[in-house]
Amino acid sequence: MVSQSQAHWPTVPISARDVDGPLFFTDDEWTLVRAATARIIPTDYDPGAAEADVVRFLDRFLSGDFVYASATGDGFLEIRGKEAEAWQARIRHRQSVYREGLAALKALSLDKYAKDFHELSDDEQDALLVETSGRPKPRHVQLHDDEIFNSGEGGPPPTNQPVSDAGLGFFDMLVAHTRQGFYADPVYGGNKNFVGWRVIGFDGPKSLADTVAGRYTTTDYMIMGATWPYPQSPRVQRFGR
Template identity: 30%
Template sequence: MSIPNTPNTRRSFLGKALWLVPLASLQACDLPSGTAASPEGRAGPPGPTGANYVPVFLSKSEWAFVAAMSDRLIPSDAMGPGAVEAGVPEFVDRQMETPYAHGALWYMQGPFMAAAPEMGYQLKLVPRDIVRLGIAAANDACQRQFKKHFAELDHTRQEAFMRALQQGELALADVPAKLFFGFMLQITREGFFSDPIHGGNRNMVGWKLLGFPGARADFMDFANQNGAKYPMPPVSIGDANPKA
């Protein structure tokens, strides 16, 4: 999929793509787990969120990369806040400390080999490896070409570099470029539309963009009101006392 050039087109594309691709598809089956898998993978780092959040998995340069790339994938614009404002970097960092990111949910025995796409993911890399190795390789490629890391480039060069990743025009060390781009696109999307309890979708900006009601337990008062606009604000799983 290409990256549209204008923010409004990009935001429109994001909303349409959400309904075409299940948010949990990447976590459920697309990627395998590989080396360094931890059977007891943690459920996510505790502690403060938002401005006071301290990354647990991502290093300073990795955090900057994730923030820069997610900002280009879902930029803030006239329609609302973007990925950074929605807390996507925090979501990504927290996800890297889950059983999913450690590869604990997959069968991960060799052999690892090239295979047809319908055979599914065949690499030995777990999501944590894809993020860590992919960021390092991408920054090395930027350093060779621009003498700067990805986060230090202007937006035009960042988007051109991302397009090259997406189209597989770059040869990254350790991680296929198209796989890395697809992973970062998917996890950015997930962070923007996840329940805020996971660190992303701060202030439920993703849900408000789509008009999604969230985790309300009862919709009986609004059943059979075809075409009527749902009047209630979205509710997170963590909302003990949702507003009426």
């Protein structure tokens, strides 16, 4: 959603951000992030974070430029004034979290295995990420159709950003941003060729312009018949047709 103040910001063509290589990461950091995100959403019978180019999403996000895609989807709003100052303060904190976290992960890899992280086996990489997170590796989760999809239950859809990255440590921030990069609109640098959407069977809009103009709706993905507690909300959010 573009606010009234944002509507007056100039638009920067998407080509200004569509460059080869990193804008924020060093080459070594880019390689490390690509390997680490590939273990958070690994490639198996479906593409993972590597194929979705999640590292590019993260790099563009941390570069601190061009935060909001324009309504047409062919550029970014160049934020100014207080909004720009607030964003820069936010992004500087996240930049420092990544710089320190990546340096620590690299040092841990060299200390444990005398190799860089991307040179390790999957199991070795997982072991380092477990140590970095301070928690056990999550178990495999299996969704059962009868329990989940045919329950007839539902509720309000989540907000666009249900989990904030404010206050997160390096590993948790990396996981949150990996998910965002895998599923976000490709205009932000990740979800290359709509890989993330195709994995979950979501056709998605071809551009942000389709969503803004109302040419695209997620009605077909809602749980039909579910009770919606806010009758004043738009029809598409009430799980109805």
